[in-house]
Amino acid sequence: MDRIQLQNSFEAYFNELGYDIDWQRLTVPMEVHVIQKGDYLFQQGDAANRLYFLHSGLMRYVSVSDEGKEFTQTFAKSPRIIGSTKAMVTETRVLFGIQALENCMVSSYPWQAFYAQMRHDMGFLECYARFLERIFIIKEERENAFVKHSAERRYLDFCAAYPELKNTLPQQQIASYIGITPVALSRIRQKLKLSQG
Amino acid sequence: MDRIQLQNSFEAYFNELGYDIDWQRLTVPMEVHVIQKGDYLFQQGDAANRLYFLHSGLMRYVSVSDEGKEFTQTFAKSPRIIGSTKAMVTETRVLFGIQALENCMVSSYPWQAFYAQMRHDMGFLECYARFLERIFIIKEERENAFVKHSAERRYLDFCAAYPELKNTLPQQQIASYIGITPVALSRIRQKLKLSQG
DNA sequence: TTAGGCAATTAACCTAGGTTAATTCTTTCT
DNA sequence: AGAAAGAATTAACCTAGGTTAATTGCCTAA
Known part of the structure; x- marks a missing residue:
């Protein structure tokens, strides 16, 4: 995949929403990142004030607490916009890292x-x-799930x-997405297995 | 406060961000709601597909689980936009109610x-x-606090x-904002009092 | 083929916070 | 002022999930 193709699929992703966008305005240079499985696009605490687009692959947003606990905020499957x-927007350090699965x-x-050029469109x-609405709604639904539902x-x-x-993801990562330890997840799976024969 | 004044302060709130907005476009009629302390602007499960603006007073977003537990998502102090x-955006039922404190x-x-008229501006x-960015960031920070920090x-x-x-809010509401029971909050306060003389 | 290393399970024990209920402290209403 | 209702505290007990560690299973590399 060359740069032109990447640029095209990035634009196509936006265009699909059905709005008319003049991409000629956009002249800031695009960068390309190839991230190997297990590596990070950026780490928690970095200054990641870029707009990223995931062309292929699967990533997860992971934030780690002071005590070293990992929490998986989101899984992101291509194609989609990623980043913080x-x-x-605020030019602050990022609260999570993005890791390639x-x-x-x-x-x-x-x-x-990017915004300085495109804001006139x-x-x-x-x-x-539309993008902001969507990510907000997803966060709201996840907040809801966390405060209203049990780990099970x-x-x-x-x-x-x-x-x-x-079935493909290691259970540690599933556990950290749910907000519990792998041990607790194993227990829950055990219990579910029993209770449904 | 008459309708004109309300309209003006609504517009002023937006204008403060420094963008140039032509409010002449807006012709859909505004509604006014006076909510007494304790009452709800709307209840969880209602169809609340309106843009609300809180001119004066204090409200909270409260969602209740299947088991009847209350969770306070946010406190909202005037002036600001409120609602779901x-x-x-999705014309779905709302996941929380908004109660006047x-x-x-x-x-x-x-x-x-409203959007059909203003989207051309x-x-x-x-x-x-800017508004969506802000509410998203606040949600993200709150998510972060929930998964990384203890109740204390x-x-x-x-x-x-x-x-x-x-000091003004009943502790039940503070507890429900933190995501614990009033009993647990009382325990925490007790402990803090002791540990700092 | 086997040794080393990681992922998952299981078990024993621990802890933060939930539950229930009794007690006290505050409001508010008459 | 006194009664009634609600808010906060405290105590006793319970439970979901955390912690540690031992055990098993699986994969890979020599």
């Missing part, structure tokens, strides 16, 4: 420069709003939401 | 009609993006973030 909205191909633009602004229920919901990841 | 982005004055517009689109730490953070609410 907070770090992009498979070999990944990512492209990126520096957000400030109505279609882009609407796309961006969250595990079942995970299985329903990500049937393909359920 | 998810319910507005003081007597409140709220105005509102039906979101679809560049300044508005940018404002809306979350209480201390609450006290630092809302010094004025700390």
Whole structure:
């Protein structure tokens, strides 16, 4: 995949929302990142004020607490935009790292420069709003699940939401997505196995 | 406060972000809601696809689980936009109710009609993006606090973030914001009192 | 083929926070 | 002022999930 193709599929991803975007405005140079399985696109605490696009592969957002506990905020499957909205917008350090769970191909633009050019495009602004609405809603639903449901229920919901990841992902990562330890997850799986024959 | 004044302060709130917005476009009629302390602007499960603006007073977003547990997602102090982005945008039922903690004055517009008119205004689109960025970042930070910090730490953070609410709000509500029971909060306060003389 | 290393399970024990209920302290209403 | 209702505290007990560690299974590399 060469740069032109990457650029095209990035644009196509936006265009699919149905707004008319004039991509000629965009002249800031794109960067390409090839991330090997297990490696990080960026680490918690970095200054990651870029807009990233995941062309191929699977990644996870992982934040680690002071005591060294890992928490998986999200799994991200290509194609989609990835990165930290907070770090992009407020120029602060990022609260989580993004790790490749498979070999990944990512492209990126520096957000400030990108936005400075594209903000004059109505279609882009609407796309961006749709994007923000979507990620907000997802966060809200996840918050809801966390405060209203037990770990067992969250595990079942995970299985329903990500049937393909359920069997391929190491259970440590599933546990850290649910917000419990691998030991606790194992216990829950054991219990579920018994209770349904 | 008459309708014109309400309209003006609504517009002023947006204008403060520094974008140029042509409010002449907006012709959908505004509604006014006066909510008494303790009452709800809308209840969990309602269809609340309106854009609300809190002119005066204090409210909280509260969602209740199947088992009847209350969880306070946010406290909202005027002036600010309130409501459910998810319910507005996706026309689904709202996941939480909004309750007045003081007597409140709220105005509102039906979101679809409002957006249909204002989406042609560049300044508005940018404002809306700033708004979405902000609420997303706040959610992200709260998620972070929940998964990384203990209840005790979350209480201390609450006290630092809302010094004025700390003493005026009933502790049940503080507890439900932190995600624990009033009994547990009382225990934590007791412990803190001892440990610092 | 086997040794080394990691992932998952299991068991024993621990702890933060939930539950219930009794007690005290505050409001508020008459 | 006194009664009634609600808010906060305290205590006793319970439970989900954390912690540590031993055991088993699986994969890979020599």
